[in-house]
Amino acid sequence: MRYLEDLVVGEERLSKSVRVSAKEIIEFAKKFDPQPFHIDPEAAKHTLFGGLIASGTHTLAYWRKMDDEINGDIAYICGLEYERVKLITPLRPGDDMFLKSRIIEARPSKSNPDRGIVKIAYRVFNQKDETLATLTCASLVKTNPT
Numbered sequence: 573m574r575y576l577e578d579l580v581v582g583e584e585r586l587s588k589s590v591r592v593s594a595k596e597i598i599e600f601a602k603k604f605d606p607q608p609f610h611i612d613p614e615a616a617k618h619t620l621f622g623g624l625i626a627s628g629t630h631t632l633a634y635w636r637k638m639d640d641e642i643n644g645d646i647a648y649i650c651g652l653e654y655e656r657v658k659l660i661t662p663l664r665p666g667d668d669m670f671l672k673s674r675i676i677e678a679r680p681s682k683s684n685p686d687r688g689i690v691k692i693a694y695r696v697f698n699q700k701d702e703t704l705a706t707l708t709c710a711s712l713v714k715t716n717p718t
Contacts, residue, residue: 575647575716576688579678587638587671589699592626594665600630625662631669631705632657635696638671649687649712657707661698668699676708680715687712 594613601610605627608615616624663669677691690713696705 573647574645576678576680576690576713577716579646579675579690579713581675581678583675585642585673587642589668589670590634590638591668592634592663592665594624597624597626597630597663597665600633601627605629621662624665626664628659628705631659631663631696632707634663634669635671635694635705635707638669638696639673639694642671643673643692646690646711647714649714652689652710652712655708655710657705659705661702661704663698663704667704669696669704670698671696677710678713681712686715686717688715689713 598611598613601607607627609619609621609625610616610627610630613624616622672695674693675690676693678688680688689710691708691710693708694706695703697703
């Protein structure tokens with residue numbers, strides 16, 4: 573478990589790749605974002621995207637899963653805020669996604685000595701090094717109880 577005191581500003585972590593399939597894109601979108609360019613490969617060809625793309629919400633769901641892989645050892649209490657969420661390049665079937673995280677702030681709480689705030693900047697990108705999404709998250713983290 574990594575506590576607030578263990579988190580170093582500037583630390584970067586990189587996830588393993590995750591490949592997304594057309595089937596996964598369509599299944600997710602049918603439940604949560606049923607736009608033609610997410611659920612119908614033929615209709616998607618005639619949109620500005622020129623083909624099937626994942627919902628932005630789906631891209632962010634993958635981000636969350638990859639973040640747990642690389643930062644799940646942090647002693648989180650809860651999330652506080654998502655800042656500057658940007659969807660830059662669409663996620664497409666067959667893309668290999670990666671996540672890079674960088675700690676940009678780690679400070680003690682001003683009101684509770686048993687916790688602190690960590691801010692992490694994220695970049696989701698594909699096998700071509702194209703940025704799919706960026707965001708920054710602030711979370712409450714436990715301090716070391718010993």
